[in-house]
Amino acid sequence: MAAQFEIRCTHPDAKYARQAADYAFRVADQLEQKLSRFIENSDISRINHLSAGEHAIVSYETMQCLRLARFMHAETGGAFDVATGKGLESLDLVPGEFLVCAHANGVHLDMGAIGKGYAVDRMAEVLEDWEVEQALISAGYSSVLSLEPPSGSEDWPLTISMPGKGANATLANVAGRQRALGASGIRKPDHILDPRTGKPVRLRQAAWVSAPRRVLADIGRPAEVGSSPAAVADALSTAFMIVPPVEIKKYCCRHPGLEAWILQPHLIHFVNR
Amino acid sequence: MPTKTIDRRDFIKTTAAAGLALGAGSRDAGARASNELRVALIGAGNQGLVLVESCQKIPNIRITALCDIWAEYQQKYVSNRLSTYGHTHNTYIDYEEMLDNEKDRLDAVIVATPDFWHAAHAIACLKAGLHVYCEKEMATNPEDARRIVRAARESGKLLQVGHQRRSNPRYLFCYQKLLREAMLLGRITTANGQWNRSRQDLRTMPARYAMSPETLEKYGYRSMQQFLNWRWYRGLGGGPIVDLGSHQIDIFNWFVGARPSSIVASGGTDYYNRETHEWYDNVMALFEYPTPGGTVRAFYQTLTTNNFGGYYEVFLGDQGSLEISESGARAKVYRDIANAPDWGSWVKQGLLLAPEEEPEPQPQAQLDVRESVAPPSYALPIQLLKPYHQPHLENFFDAIRGKAKLTCPGEVGFETAVTVLKVNEAVEANRPVLFKPQDFEL
Ligand SMILES: NC(=O)c1ccc[n+]([C@@H]2O[C@H](COP(=O)([O-])OP(=O)(O)OC[C@H]3O[C@@H](n4cnc5c(N)ncnc54)[C@H](O)[C@@H]3O)[C@@H](O)[C@H]2O)c1
Numbered sequence: 001m002a003a004q005f006e007i008r009c010t011h012p013d014a015k016y017a018r019q020a021a022d023y024a025f026r027v028a029d030q031l032e033q034k035l036s037r038f039i040e041n042s043d044i045s046r047i048n049h050l051s052a053g054e055h056a057i058v059s060y061e062t063m064q065c066l067r068l069a070r071f072m073h074a075e076t077g078g079a080f081d082v083a084t085g086k087g088l089e090s091l092d093l094v095p096g097e098f099l100v101c102a103h104a105n106g107v108h109l110d111m112g113a114i115g116k117g118y119a120v121d122r123m124a125e126v127l128e129d130w131e132v133e134q135a136l137i138s139a140g141y142s143s144v145l146s147l148e149p150p151s152g153s154e155d156w157p158l159t160i161s162m163p164g165k166g167a168n169a170t171l172a173n174v175a176g177r178q179r180a181l182g183a184s185g186i187r188k189p190d191h192i193l194d195p196r197t198g199k200p201v202r203l204r205q206a207a208w209v210s211a212p213r214r215v216l217a218d219i220g221r222p223a224e225v226g227s228s229p230a231a232v233a234d235a236l237s238t239a240f241m242i243v244p245p246v247e248i249k250k251y252c253c254r255h256p257g258l259e260a261w262i263l264q265p266h267l268i269h270f271v272n273r
Numbered sequence: 274m275p276t277k278t279i280d281r282r283d284f285i286k287t288t289a290a291a292g293l294a295l296g297a298g299s300r301d302a303g304a305r306a307s308n309e310l311r312v313a314l315i316g317a318g319n320q321g322l323v324l325v326e327s328c329q330k331i332p333n334i335r336i337t338a339l340c341d342i343w344a345e346y347q348q349k350y351v352s353n354r355l356s357t358y359g360h361t362h363n364t365y366i367d368y369e370e371m372l373d374n375e376k377d378r379l380d381a382v383i384v385a386t387p388d389f390w391h392a393a394h395a396i397a398c399l400k401a402g403l404h405v406y407c408e409k410e411m412a413t414n415p416e417d418a419r420r421i422v423r424a425a426r427e428s429g430k431l432l433q434v435g436h437q438r439r440s441n442p443r444y445l446f447c448y449q450k451l452l453r454e455a456m457l458l459g460r461i462t463t464a465n466g467q468w469n470r471s472r473q474d475l476r477t478m479p480a481r482y483a484m485s486p487e488t489l490e491k492y493g494y495r496s497m498q499q500f501l502n503w504r505w506y507r508g509l510g511g512g513p514i515v516d517l518g519s520h521q522i523d524i525f526n527w528f529v530g531a532r533p534s535s536i537v538a539s540g541g542t543d544y545y546n547r548e549t550h551e552w553y554d555n556v557m558a559l560f561e562y563p564t565p566g567g568t569v570r571a572f573y574q575t576l577t578t579n580n581f582g583g584y585y586e587v588f589l590g591d592q593g594s595l596e597i598s599e600s601g602a603r604a605k606v607y608r609d610i611a612n613a614p615d616w617g618s619w620v621k622q623g624l625l626l627a628p629e630e631e632p633e634p635q636p637q638a639q640l641d642v643r644e645s646v647a648p649p650s651y652a653l654p655i656q657l658l659k660p661y662h663q664p665h666l667e668n669f670f671d672a673i674r675g676k677a678k679l680t681c682p683g684e685v686g687f688e689t690a691v692t693v694l695k696v697n698e699a700v701e702a703n704r705p706v707l708f709k710p711q712d713f714e715l
Pocket of ligand 1 (some may be wrong): 312316318321340343385386387388390408409410435436437500
């Protein structure tokens, strides 16, 4: 977590829209308190302190997020792993009791690659509840959800670019409207580990995922934790740093509307319209 | 005893209550664990939800009743959350109705309503024979706070005031081990603390969640706007100095181990609109504490236009300084290298974590010349692995079970309330204000 959240929105009453955004930011803060591994008493820190045989009671949101994370782990053949190979299997989740039980020592969860998206989804719910529907939400620019575009526009214009280069190194344009995007990369060196080898990912520079909200929500549906499209995009973009291109291609074929890009070092674009 | 005629309304209410009680009794009689406590919540706002989230993590606590006047929004939200957590409960708009129906099946009540309601709610619960966890600030004036403590004494029930740092293992460790036993700071002469926040708009909500004007008026609010922003209004809250300062000025009183004798304070509504921000948007206050070891002066500041530095408390003595904050990232002791003895033995005893060592010079050298570094700082061997309010609630529940002593009983909360509420008086007076002994009398 520890991301900077940003909301852009249009609304006839700017003050009201600002209040809605404030409310959404408060929701993100509350999630951060539960999901950040950097906060000593967060749910995730408490899980990371468990020894074999111990359990922790976590809050509703943490359990939802863990269930989605576990589902995405299976969905991506283990490529997406909030425990980076260190113990997701050794945790038992008991959803009804909000219990997380550890069967081994040394679990280390980092919800960064799904929690940001999860927070963005919850922020979108706040904005929609407030009827501030023309909005674009971002967590650290890597987890982005576009709702309706500003009046008179078709969409929120978005780009993906060469990492670190920005404006004049655009790789693709994306029309943001009821669409979630996730991005991963290695500008911060060696922070993505291949859970299957434990080694840092170095070959692929970046991966992006983009799809309509409903396509991503459908992918996450079997997790039974409600709709969380940005969280799914977030998790897929991390997985696509690792998954071989042929697998990404197959995955996109199975999910019409889902697009992905990887940079290794040339750009490969996957799409099945 | 006055006789009471039973009218139809009363009659229906009592029979309904009896029916409920029977149903609940027969359903749960077998299930109720021997040390299970049944708790009601009055005030399911932001803090009410935080306390629910903490209670969910404590074994053998059942929240069985929920009261909040905002049926359209907060009550619904928190009620859903309770159901999700498996707490079967009844919901109420009015606290008196809740007490009438539920008191025989309850052990305790958590009061997390706006400050000006605390006295009515806490006293009614105590009179109903229930233990009370009452959020800070106890009241908006010392007299109401005094009445709550008296009601607790008369009822013989427990009253815990919501200054949760009093149960925080890190604060307890600093107080008991570092300040009292090891006297690490030497003679404490000074304290300072702050809670600075960024500029913020007044709270608002989508119109469809508004309460009816009748309900608002019945419970003492002029408008939705005032209801949502009660902290800023005289008679409803006490402004940031009471809302935020209360937590930390409580620590001044506790760690210094004395009551203040006087306050000099300055503040005002300098940034926001005085119509909507009746209380001061910034306050700076200086407290003087007479202690057996000499005078201690403490400075406190709260801003609502810039969050620089966040929130923390610092205690300074002639041998070292302690910096502490509820947020765990900020807890350190600094040794005054000119005056403090070596702290190596405290490190060996496990009271402090070893500071980062500066490398020793080569054996043949007297000195290694280098950039000067900060004086040694020692981290604490204590972690809080629970939500911030959980230990304080646990202390309350354990005290009900006779297994603990309250860390913030009414008497302590009262002294803090008297201290904190005096700051607004001192700002208003614009001159030093002295505490009289009777201010602290119950
Ligand atoms: N200990 C802490 O860290 C901490 C933190 C925040 C707030 N607090 C304290 O908790 C209390 C509540 O603060 P908050 O931030 O949750 O405020 P809030 O405005 O979010 O919530 C107050 C709730 O009380 C309800 N309410 C108001 N009047 C009522 C009445 N007469 N009967 C029943 N319900 C009523 C409101 O509908 C609302 O849901 C305050 O005393 C505050 O100082 C303590």
